[in-house]
Each structure stands twice: as structure tokens, then as C-alpha cells.
Amino acid sequence: MAENVSDSARNARVIGVACGLGALDRGCEDGPEMLRKLGFFRELADADAGVRWDQTIRLPAAQSDVLQAVAGIAGTLAQAVARILSHGDFPLVIGGDHSCAIGTWSGVHAYLGGAGRLGLLWIDAHMDSHTFKTTPSQAIHGMPLACLFGYGEAELTQVMSTAPKVLPQDVCLIGVRNFEPGEAQLLRTLNVRIYFMDEIKQRGLQVVFREAVDHVSRHTAGYGISLDMDALDPAQAPGVGSPVADGLQLADLLDAFESVRADRKLLALEVVEYNPHRDNNDETALAVRELCKSLLG
Ligand SMILES: [Mn+2]
Numbered sequence: 001m002a003e004n005v006s007d008s009a010r011n012a013r014v015i016g017v018a019c020g021l022g023a024l025d026r027g028c029e030d031g032p033e034m035l036r037k038l039g040f041f042r043e044l045a046d047a048d049a050g051v052r053w054d055q056t057i058r059l060p061a062a063q064s065d066v067l068q069a070v071a072g073i074a075g076t077l078a079q080a081v082a083r084i085l086s087h088g089d090f091p092l093v094i095g096g097d098h099s100c101a102i103g104t105w106s107g108v109h110a111y112l113g114g115a116g117r118l119g120l121l122w123i124d125a126h127m128d129s130h131t132f133k134t135t136p137s138q139a140i141h142g143m144p145l146a147c148l149f150g151y152g153e154a155e156l157t158q159v160m161s162t163a164p165k166v167l168p169q170d171v172c173l174i175g176v177r178n179f180e181p182g183e184a185q186l187l188r189t190l191n192v193r194i195y196f197m198d199e200i201k202q203r204g205l206q207v208v209f210r211e212a213v214d215h216v217s218r219h220t221a222g223y224g225i226s227l228d229m230d231a232l233d234p235a236q237a238p239g240v241g242s243p244v245a246d247g248l249q250l251a252d253l254l255d256a257f258e259s260v261r262a263d264r265k266l267l268a269l270e271v272v273e274y275n276p277h278r279d280n281n282d283e284t285a286l287a288v289r290e291l292c293k294s295l296l297g
Pocket of ligand 1 (some may be wrong): 126128
């Protein structure tokens, strides 16, 4: 791990991942470009959050099969994330579908090297813990968390290194309310902590989030947040590929993000699955902006 991280505020570097190949509806590949067009990363920069667009990763013109294409994106993304971290900056990855998580967290893992383990908060309506053996849809955006644990195709589990990128005891899922037996079985076997919506409603997101941050920080060198926009209630974030009713309230998640704004152990943020073609008056785009602001502002 590089030692050049100063105590001054880190500058966020945005990587857009214009890939929706891992989803059934590819529309989220237009997410990064739409957010750019709306100009709000510029707005964040103006707000002195030190945010700058680094690059947009696109699919190669000549595509092989979906697995190879997603694996290719993951490799490119992982390198970019590791580079940003080694410069002492903060990677903000904007999807694209959730399969980009394979690249994001493989890159953070590579950056940490032997410095310690990586913790991960996975905020999502789904578990994303399928393999090709258990998935009903074959869609790779339903698999990234399993891949990061080391389960699945070698192309997806061995990005930058053969090691698992996270250990089950260093991960928490938040907001889950829609899943299939095969993936639930894997997470149960691995004993991963899952905060389902009913527990969140009972105890409140602030309490649950604080507990989850402690959980993923305790034995790790740092942690990341992977936010699938479908974790939010579709009434507040309709622009996603797989909406599920009864989700997180935006105001609660904004408060939660603000609570870790100055946390030096937070290493990277990823916001995925925003699909502009399904949005309503840019409501979801605005939610992405507010969430980024609350974390970086
Ligand atoms: Mn997801």
C-alpha cells in the first residue's frame, strides 16, 4: 500500500463504466454519459469536492462473448482503480451494471497488497451472489459478490490475482429483499452478515449502517461501498434495471453516507445500475448526485 496518502482531503477521480452487458436490460451502459451530460460532476467539482472525471471505460468495438467482454472490462477497471489509489486519490466508479464491481474491488484489493484485508459494504436489493451453476437468468450482474469471494469462472475470480478479493467475515449486505435460493445458500454457508429490509425498518438505517461499518472496518486495512441504486425505494429511484418495492429511503442513505464522509478507512465508492432510459424526470440521476455529494462534499 502506498504511503503517500496525506491527511488533506482526497480528490475523487470518477471512472465511468459504460457497460450493461452483465444485465438483461443494457440501458445502464448509458448511465455515465447521461450523468456527464447533466453536468453534475462538474457541479461537484465546483462545490470544491475535488471531483474530476478520470475516464470512461467502454466495450471494445469487436466483442467476443459476454463473459470475455465483462472480464476484459474488469481487468481494465481494476488497473485504473489501483492507479488512482496509488496516487493518493479516491476512486468513484459509476456503472454500468453491477458486474463492474469485480473490477473495482479487485483493483482496491491489488492496491492494498499485503497491507491488510479489504472490507466491503454491499448496498443492494439483491444478493448478487450467484454462479453460473445457480443463476436462473445467466446475467453476470447477479454474480459479482460471489466472484469477489472466489466463486465462479476463473476469468471473473482471478482479476489481477488468484486470491479471493474479500473474506466473508469482512462483508455486510444492506437492503436485501429479493433473492434466489442458490445464492442465499452460498451466503448462508459463508456466514455473511445480511441486513434485510425488515431488520433495517425495525432498527433504523443509521444504527444498522454504523454497525455494518464497524463490522467491515474491524479486521481490515480499509473498506469500500458498493451501492446498487436498486437498493433505494423505486418511488425515489425508478431509473434502475431491476426495481424492487419497499427499499431504502434516500434521506436515510444520505445521512448514512454523510456519517462516513471523513472516514479515512473508506477507500472507494461505486454507484451502479442507474438506467437513464427508465428514469423519471432525472430523479434517479439526482439521487446519484446527492449521494456522491453527501459522501464527498
Ligand atoms: Mn446489484
